[in-house]
Amino acid sequence: MDSGFLVLQLLNGLQFAMLLFLLAVGLSVVFGMMNFINLAHGTLYMVGAFVGFTAAARLGSFWAALVAGPAAAAALGAIFYALLLRRMQAAGAMKQVLVTFGLIFVGIDAVRLIWGDYAQTLPAPAPLSGSVHILGQVYPAYRLFIIALGLALALVLYLGLERTRLGAVVRAGVDDRATAAALGLNVERAFFAVFCLGCALAGLAGVVAAPVLEIYPGMDMTVLIPTLIVVVVGGPGRLAGAFVGALLIGMAETFGAVLIPDFASFTIYAVMALVLLFRPRGLLPARHAP
Amino acid sequence: MMSAYRAAAVAALAALLAAGPALAEEPIKIGLVLPFSGGPYVPLANEIADSLAMAIADAGGEVDGRKIEVLRADSTHKPDVAQAMAKKLVFEDKVDMLVGPVGSNELTALFNFANQSKTPLLIPNAGDNEATGERCSPWVLRTSFSNDQIVREMGPWMVKHGYKTAALIAFDYAAGHQQMDGFKRGFVKAGGTIVSEQYPPFGPISDFGPYLAKIKEAKPAAVFTFFAGPPATALVKQFSEFGLKDQIKLAGAGWLISPLNLPGEGDAAAGVLGILNYVPTIDTPQNKAFQAEFQAKYHRTASEFAAQGYDTGKLIVAALAAVKGKTADKAALVKALHSVTVQGTRGTLRIDSKTNNIIQDIYIYEGKKEGGKVDLVVLDKIPAVQDPPNGCKL
Numbered sequence: 001m002d003s004g005f006l007v008l009q010l011l012n013g014l015q016f017a018m019l020l021f022l023l024a025v026g027l028s029v030v031f032g033m034m035n036f037i038n039l040a041h042g043t044l045y046m047v048g049a050f051v052g053f054t055a056a057a058r059l060g061s062f063w064a065a066l067v068a069g070p071a072a073a074a075a076l077g078a079i080f081y082a083l084l085l086r087r088m089q090a091a092g093a094m095k096q097v098l099v100t101f102g103l104i105f106v107g108i109d110a111v112r113l114i115w116g117d118y119a120q121t122l123p124a125p126a127p128l129s130g131s132v133h134i135l136g137q138v139y140p141a142y143r144l145f146i147i148a149l150g151l152a153l154a155l156v157l158y159l160g161l162e163r164t165r166l167g168a169v170v171r172a173g174v175d176d177r178a179t180a181a182a183l184g185l186n187v188e189r190a191f192f193a194v195f196c197l198g199c200a201l202a203g204l205a206g207v208v209a210a211p212v213l214e215i216y217p218g219m220d221m222t223v224l225i226p227t228l229i230v231v232v233v234g235g236p237g238r239l240a241g242a243f244v245g246a247l248l249i250g251m252a253e254t255f256g257a258v259l260i261p262d263f264a265s266f267t268i269y270a271v272m273a274l275v276l277l278f279r280p281r282g283l284l285p286a287r288h289a290p
Numbered sequence: 291m292m293s294a295y296r297a298a299a300v301a302a303l304a305a306l307l308a309a310g311p312a313l314a315e316e317p318i319k320i321g322l323v324l325p326f327s328g329g330p331y332v333p334l335a336n337e338i339a340d341s342l343a344m345a346i347a348d349a350g351g352e353v354d355g356r357k358i359e360v361l362r363a364d365s366t367h368k369p370d371v372a373q374a375m376a377k378k379l380v381f382e383d384k385v386d387m388l389v390g391p392v393g394s395n396e397l398t399a400l401f402n403f404a405n406q407s408k409t410p411l412l413i414p415n416a417g418d419n420e421a422t423g424e425r426c427s428p429w430v431l432r433t434s435f436s437n438d439q440i441v442r443e444m445g446p447w448m449v450k451h452g453y454k455t456a457a458l459i460a461f462d463y464a465a466g467h468q469q470m471d472g473f474k475r476g477f478v479k480a481g482g483t484i485v486s487e488q489y490p491p492f493g494p495i496s497d498f499g500p501y502l503a504k505i506k507e508a509k510p511a512a513v514f515t516f517f518a519g520p521p522a523t524a525l526v527k528q529f530s531e532f533g534l535k536d537q538i539k540l541a542g543a544g545w546l547i548s549p550l551n552l553p554g555e556g557d558a559a560a561g562v563l564g565i566l567n568y569v570p571t572i573d574t575p576q577n578k579a580f581q582a583e584f585q586a587k588y589h590r591t592a593s594e595f596a597a598q599g600y601d602t603g604k605l606i607v608a609a610l611a612a613v614k615g616k617t618a619d620k621a622a623l624v625k626a627l628h629s630v631t632v633q634g635t636r637g638t639l640r641i642d643s644k645t646n647n648i649i650q651d652i653y654i655y656e657g658k659k660e661g662g663k664v665d666l667v668v669l670d671k672i673p674a675v676q677d678p679p680n681g682c683k684l
Contacts, residue, residue: 012499
């Protein structure tokens with residue numbers, strides 16, 4: 001294995017990990033806070049990508065996609081929440097899984113109806129469409145942008161969670177929801193805010209991934225499983241857990257694909273099994289994790 | 291008086307009866323089973339169907355006084371629907387022959403039905419080697435290509451042009467392996483060495499980053515690939531973005547730089563080699579006329595799929611003319627399809643009676659940047675490429 005290969009693969013792994021982090025962080029915190037699992041999280045990733053695609057086509061700018069995609073995903077998330085998910089909170093895990101699983105299929109067919117059953121592409125914006133020299137390698141500039149964006153958002157989210165009032169309510173809610181509510185904190189409202197933010201991040205991931213992957217109805221299914229694995233491996237409920245989980249799974253997938261190609265489809269499952277064997281609650285679980 | 295009237299009436303009736311069958315002659319029916327909705331091949335299905343109809347219209351739309359009617363059935367990209375549609379076309383609509391499918395996923399279903407019902411089936415795209423090899427049927431003919439036929443000549447050509455080491459990459463499915471094996475055999479025999487082979491899982495995944503890192507590490511002189519549609523665009527672009535283009539020659543089965551993909555690929559397609567049965571820039575009167583007609587109608591360059599559709603229509607019309615529009619004897623119709631030679635968009639075309647696969651010219655070409663956009667320039671032509679029987683006994 002030469003050093004060039006290692007550098008390229010580490011960058012590729014980091015880039016995939018940042019996408020996974022954007023997807024997993026909302027899911028993880030919501031799961032930790034409310035013990036609520038939203039399988040339709042991937043649908044918001046897909047909707048973000050498609051709305052972003054349309055916005056970029058209409059307004060002629062990738063940056064329009066970067067705003068419109070997350071906004072649409074957050075709005076759709078708010079509708080999901082108001083119509084369905086709020087009532088499902090007390091319904092138990094099985095019903096939540098079934099309802100949100102059903103939403104996945106509704107989402108795919110709705111996207112097919114609106115955008116057609118084609119794969120679409122969203123080109124990277126002009127300033128980022130070239131390549132740069134980094135650590136002796138040629139690397140696509142856009143992929144470095146994904147890495148930078150992911151790291152920057154991780155930092156912003158960390159500060160938001162640690163330094164703001166909303167962050168404090170969220171942390172209290174994750175640790176002990178009943179007590180936090182009894183102390184007069186509006187956990188419900190914090191939950192709604194976090195839920196919408198998580199949806200926006202999923203939509204953002206959809207737009208950001210589009211120039212590297214492609215946009216098509218059903219693209220949500222390919223990221224749902226790795227995202228759930230990230231949540232499980234990292235330990236639900238914590239930002240740091242989602243971050244570490246995403247790094248681990250991103251690297252495992254990227255290196256597994258070429259180093260052990262015959263087992264590439266199983267690499268991330270093997271990693272999950274190993275983690276669960278030694279840390280059944282994930283690598284960095286919240287204190288009161290479910 | 292009465293008898294004269296009666297005689298006139300009888301004469302008139304007799305004349306009517308004699309003329310009747312000619313007037314009310316049933317049209318010749320051709321049933322297309324293609325994925326017009328659903329799945330990734332919708333644009334391909336339309337290119338094939340539109341061009342096939344164009345070829346029939348160009349030939350006057352009839353043979354020996356019988357109108358040629360084209361019936362479209364939507365397979366929705368599902369094998370069971372494809373088979374149900376084929377049954378409906380044959381048993382209810384009484385079509386004389388079937389045309390389909392686009393992708394190999396629907397091929398077995400259509401193939402088996404045509405074989406059992408003894409209905410002539412013309413394959414206008416799917417390239418599975420076995421359909422005109424080991425599994426060949428007297429009723430299933432191919433007007434497009436076999437996977438092996440497309441890539442077989444590329445190995446020796448590349449060695450001859452100085453590319454002695456190659457890395458292979460294709461999706462992990464039958465067509466991917468058939469294309470890579472076809473290239474590899476000729477390449478190794480001519481003295482080339484394969485330094486790396488990668489088969490990512492078949493699917494829409496088009497992040498080639500990890501695989502490109504591996505190729506870069508293997509340091510081959512060239513890469514040979516088989517990708518079509520959006521993954522092809524992604525590979526060509528990422529190959530350039532990862533800086534491999536300056537060190538390694540990218541080559542592939544020609545769908546890699548199809549006219550359908552060139553707009554998305556941009557400058558990254560410059561210098562990429564392709565091998566295929568069609569290039570829009572083929573310099574023959576037949577192809578120029580076809581491109582002109584297609585572009586006037588659809589305002590874009592006709593792709594290799596459109597060319598295959600047009601040539602399929604041309605072969606059908608020629609065969610129908612050979613049997614003088616009499617389609618009741620299906621075995622005679624197949625025989626006529628074997629007997630005709632047409633000057634198609636792709637060059638001289640004939641269906642091999644030994645394998646039922648088409649005999650056609652294969653083109654090697656390269657993306658060249660000219661006047662702000664990349665065009666496909668033909669470098670070489672291998673005439674009349676014919677498949678060996680490959681286990682087919684016809």
